[in-house]
Amino acid sequence: MKKYLVTGGAGFIGSNLAFALEGERKAGVTVLDDFSSGNYKNLVGFTGDIIAGDIRSRDWFDKAGPADAIFHEAAITDTTVTDQRKMMEVNVDGFRNVLDYALKSGVKRVVYASSAAVYGNGHCPMREEQTPAPENIYGFSKAVMDNVAREFAAAHEEMTLVGLRYFNVYGPREYYKGNPASMMFHLYNQMKAGKRPRIFKFGEQLRDFVYVKDIVRGNLNALDAEKSCICNLASGKPGNFNEVIEALNKALGSDLAPEYFENPYSFYQNKTQADLRRTRALLNYRPEWSLEDGIADYVKVLKKDWK
Template sequence: MKNKNILITGGLGFIGSHIANKLIEENNITIIDNLSTGKITYLNNPNHENLTLIKKNLKSIDLNDDLRGIDYVFHLAAMVSVPISIEDPISCNFENVSTTVNLLDACVKNDVEKIVFSSSAAVYGDNRNIPLKETELPSPTSPYGASKACCELYLKSFHESYGLNYTALRYFNVFGPKQDKNSPYAAVIPNFVNMILENKQPVIYGDGEQTRDFVYVGDVANANIKACESDFNGIVNIAGGSQISINQLYGIVKKTLRTDIEPKYLPERIGDIKHSQADICNLDYINLKIDNDKFQENLIKTINWFKQIK
């Protein structure tokens, strides 16, 4: 992708900053981010001549002005926490659904070529038809999952009604450098690493035998770019296509950090699912392959990044 005008909502965040760093040398990048979780330091060059940074919330700006002349949109800005969505479903709906509809409307009015939407495996809920295919009916168990499923329907409807091209990427468990370790709702890997580095017991909710399908953030950034360049309109699972239990994951982290600290087990959280694994056949539609054999290598790379910033 070269010489394009690109908008990234949430472009200072964990995934958005990786996309921006990959594209900024050969494209004009506009980032909209309210810095609620993102950081300017996540960009390799925050002063790059190809960068326009709008430090505002999506709901407080005139999207028609900001999308004028934009070719592609990567939409990552959202409330991303299942627990927070359960605590405040009204805000979740507004931040995830209403702002997305406003963005889609602005995309249509400004003749945007394509939007790539960051969805989530949370739309599947506790579906036992593993590996999960994109054709499964959504069955979310949290307001967060419901909001992502709703946005996917809006994307399809805008494609059918107005011809807006889109790809919705259903992320499974993303990990990698720049993931927020300080959030009280931090993802499992940064939570484990951060607690161990502070010589504290990490927490595992439930018995630890729940399984997840992890995918490295570099692969997720590549998936966004590949989806944008493709002609595919629809939904694609973004995952490694395999399962690992939380107990197994902790064992790898523990071994890598050379610690004897054992985790503390607490009751399962409302909205959490037991098992998750993606069918990744649709990756072919966006011409992407994910090498899951590099999982441990990427995990060690991630752990070392957290050690460096400690």
């Protein structure tokens, strides 16, 4: 039986991944999480082991057994956090610890979560080789993680490191993230309560929204990557905020018009779109979920699991 360690496994993406590894791959899974933004409710039904630990320390090294690969999802994920030192300590120093653990325990493959935030308002479609232009400390920390990974992979050729730059992910088990949860989740809650969905004027901002099932697929494909790499993980087809509301109305059987309000942010990404050529070539990744289908599937789960 294959064994995997999932850091951040009590969080949104980590828990979806933990269940897929257990269910689809019939693997043994250990989750490492400090439960700072994750929630045990995401793991109800999970049959693996759970270590309550902080990636900033090495206290968990002795508890985590050998693994065939590590999926590293643990991070400060709230992009509005401005404490630079804390962001760097968790996201970058924590990543170094995870890599060190892999080295010490003979784990040959590490798949880790990077982010489209490294591109900031950079050129679209965003390509992995363009110069990072992060606009906040979160994006900066992810760009530094990518630097650390490149250097580590070059120094340890026997290991495979796959960095996945997720774009805007939405889907089941993001319920405990609070504000940083996707706009699909927030708008669903408003619309379910019969309120008009509130979005920034005039809803034409474009995002490369990607359903969490495609993110899980990309991670599983990374188990077969032949070499270390950094790849975008997205749908490749941006949708705008008005289209999100249209798809939610369709899935909910409602007809609620958007209520537009002034965008209060001085910095805002008006468009994100991933170039997926490298991901297709190196990870054999093909996104399966369109915005409309992803939202329809998500709303079915929300109706059952959330309200």
